[in-house]
Amino acid sequence: MIPLLREYHFAFRFGESRRIERVHLDSIPPGALARLRFADGREPFGILTVGDGGWVGFPEVLEVHAGDAFDVRVGEG
Numbered sequence: 001m002i003p004l005l006r007e008y009h010f011a012f013r014f015g016e017s018r019r020i021e022r023v024h025l026d027s028i029p030p031g032a033l034a035r036l037r038f039a040d041g042r043e044p045f046g047i048l049t050v051g052d053g054g055w056v057g058f059p060e061v062l063e064v065h066a067g068d069a070f071d072v073r074v075g076e077g
Contacts, residue, residue, distance in 0.1 A: 007075045008028065008073070009073055010071060010072045010073075010074070011070075013067075014069070015066060016066050017065045018063075018064060019061045019063050019064075020062050020064060022058060023055070024053075025050060025056060025074060028054045028074050029050065030051055031049060032075075033049060033074065034049070034050055034073065035047055036048065036058075036070055037073070038068065038069070038070045039068075039070065039071075056072065
């Protein structure tokens with residue numbers, strides 16, 4: 001059987017406050033679609049596109065605080 005949809009999840013948690021402009025998703029090809037969602041359900045950017053080398057750049061700088069967590073889901077198929 002061939003799967004119709006494969007979804008990857010990447011989790012990020014921060015021990016200190018910081019400003020980030022991008023995240024790296026290992027082994028994800030350029031052009032894949034990704035969605036960032038905070039633990040409380042917020043989705044600040046909508047759908048994002050994975051760039052060269054697995055990097056996902058954000059349309060604006062994201063401020064995260066100590067203890068914040070989000071995941072990035074990538075769907076293929």
